[in-house]
Amino acid sequence: MLSQIAPSDDLAFFRPHQFLARENERPEAYYDILEGWACRHRLLSDGRRQITALYLPGDLCDPIWPLSGVCHDAVVALTNVRAVRRPLGDMQPLDRSRGAGLRLAESIERQSGWLVSLGRKTAVERLAHLLLELFERMRRAGLAYGQQCALPLTQTDIADATGLTAVHVNRTLQAMRAKGVLEFHSKWLRIPDLGALRDLAALGPHDPV
Amino acid sequence: MLSQIAPSDDLAFFRPHQFLARENERPEAYYDILEGWACRHRLLSDGRRQITALYLPGDLCDPIWPLSGVCHDAVVALTNVRAVRRPLGDMQPLDRSRGAGLRLAESIERQSGWLVSLGRKTAVERLAHLLLELFERMRRAGLAYGQQCALPLTQTDIADATGLTAVHVNRTLQAMRAKGVLEFHSKWLRIPDLGALRDLAALGPHDPV
DNA sequence: CGAATTCTTGAGTTTGATCAAGAAGTGTGG
DNA sequence: CCACACTTCTTGATCAAACTCAAGAATTCG
Numbered sequence: 001m002l003s004q005i006a007p008s009d010d011l012a013f014f015r016p017h018q019f020l021a022r023e024n025e026r027p028e029a030y031y032d033i034l035e036g037w038a039c040r041h042r043l044l045s046d047g048r049r050q051i052t053a054l055y056l057p058g059d060l061c062d063p064i065w066p067l068s069g070v071c072h073d074a075v076v077a078l079t080n081v082r083a084v085r086r087p088l089g090d091m092q093p094l095d096r097s098r099g100a101g102l103r104l105a106e107s108i109e110r111q112s113g114w115l116v117s118l119g120r121k122t123a124v125e126r127l128a129h130l131l132l133e134l135f136e137r138m139r140r141a142g143l144a145y146g147q148q149c150a151l152p153l154t155q156t157d158i159a160d161a162t163g164l165t166a167v168h169v170n171r172t173l174q175a176m177r178a179k180g181v182l183e184f185h186s187k188w189l190r191i192p193d194l195g196a197l198r199d200l201a202a203l204g205p206h207d208p209v
Numbered sequence: 210m211l212s213q214i215a216p217s218d219d220l221a222f223f224r225p226h227q228f229l230a231r232e233n234e235r236p237e238a239y240y241d242i243l244e245g246w247a248c249r250h251r252l253l254s255d256g257r258r259q260i261t262a263l264y265l266p267g268d269l270c271d272p273i274w275p276l277s278g279v280c281h282d283a284v285v286a287l288t289n290v291r292a293v294r295r296p297l298g299d300m301q302p303l304d305r306s307r308g309a310g311l312r313l314a315e316s317i318e319r320q321s322g323w324l325v326s327l328g329r330k331t332a333v334e335r336l337a338h339l340l341l342e343l344f345e346r347m348r349r350a351g352l353a354y355g356q357q358c359a360l361p362l363t364q365t366d367i368a369d370a371t372g373l374t375a376v377h378v379n380r381t382l383q384a385m386r387a388k389g390v391l392e393f394h395s396k397w398l399r400i401p402d403l404g405a406l407r408d409l410a411a412l413g414p415h416d417p418v
Numbered sequence: 419c420g421a422a423t424t425c426t427t428g429a430g431t432t433t434g435a436t437c438a439a440g441a442a443g444t445g446t447g448g
Numbered sequence: 449c450c451a452c453a454c455t456t457c458t459t460g461a462t463c464a465a466a467c468t469c470a471a472g473a474a475t476t477c478g
Contacts, residue, residue, distance in 0.1 A: 104276060106277075122466095166424090167425095186475085381434095
């Protein structure tokens with residue numbers, strides 16, 4: 001057991017496709033992700049899938065659970081995930097750690113950004129926005145190396161996060177690669193010019209990322 | 210001053226297009242809306258607009274402000290708005306009223322629902338989803354009369370909430386009217402068959418609304 | 419090494435966007 | 449109460465971004 005982990009906490013491990021939480025379940029604990037990626041998503045009856053959040057190392061999964069007590073969307077691991085399991089039962093909403101409120105606020109801001117992206121942006125803009133956001137989050141987590149970072153998503157995952165089809169994501173990424181604004185192979189992202197990609201993302205001057 | 214309003218609170222009034230909060234401002238108070246509608250939105254540099262939340266009578270505007278201290282998106286009145294102004298300075302996050310946490314949770318759930326709508330649903334499904342949600346919220350606020358309620362949005366507002374164009378909203382609403390699943394004129398909505406509209410909205414069995 | 423994903427490419431289609439103009443509706447001041 | 453201005457709604461014609469279907473190549477994983 002690691003020294004900074006409280007006695008009542010446990011380490012938890014998940015394999016790809018394994019559920020951290022199921023739809024409309026009352027979660028008993030939430031997870032402080034140490035390693036690996038997970039996502040929250042919703043499936044429509046005909047199979048359409050929308051990813052509504054991505055969880056990276058350092059993220060809480062999910063900061064809203066303490067607040068609402070239920071998780072409406074399923075959460076599944078995208079890679080192997082190692083996390084600290086924090087029981088929900090005995091805590092005051094948002095008071096367990098001082099950072100919980102801020103992290104919740106951040107995740108809500110992020111959702112608004114995604115809403116703008118899905119509602120009003122083109123394929124290129126959505127992809128630029130998403131990849132930039134993920135790179136920035138990895139950088140803040142200390143997991144970027146210069147202009148590069150791991151990005152363990154399939155093109156289908158990216159499609160389900162951006163509201164596009166996998167085929168269109170593939171073609172659009174190729175076009176962006178051809179223009180030299182990004183490199184992305186074997187789950188590894190490199191952004192030669194952050195400013196150029198930021199321009200492509202149609203972000204405002206005040207937007208984070 | 211109304212009897213149920215605390216001494217430090219004030220009534221506030223807004224006209225259509227008036228700001229309740231500006232982009233990247235630190236709000237000093239939030240609003241408990243008594244009457245009228247408002248929306249939170251973001252504008253892209255070329256004029257594209259996405260509405261990221263709608264505030265109806267009974268809603269807090271905005272439940273996230275106490276948490277983050279800044280409002281990233283502008284909030285403007287869509288109609289005349291009458292609201293109770295609640296200063297933010299002297300309160301513990303989420304502790305002012307017991308319901309604040311729940312209302313925040315609700316508004317986040319709603320955002321996830323919108324994310325799925327914008328990312329994966331067709332025009333008909335998005336419109337059905339939005340109108341159903343708004344009707345249900347009006348009903349819970351005690352402002353629905355049978356299957357009808359006020360819905361003071363222009364087709365442009367609806368377009369900016371659903372990520373469509375105003376022209377396409379117009380045509381799609383006409384098609385839905387022709388099928389008899391809804392009536393909507395002069396800012397008044399009637400839903401003859403809630404179940405039928407719900408089917409059109411591609412909502413899951415557990416989704417609210 | 420073989421099975422299963424994931425990625426790539428092509429051809430054809432569709433949904434929804436764009437542009438433009440006129441009709442209907444709403445509100446305001448005289 | 450009417451006239452004028454402005455916004456909102458409606459319609460038509462055309463266009464484009466993204467989707468669908470399909471099949472083969474490249475990777476990944478056990």
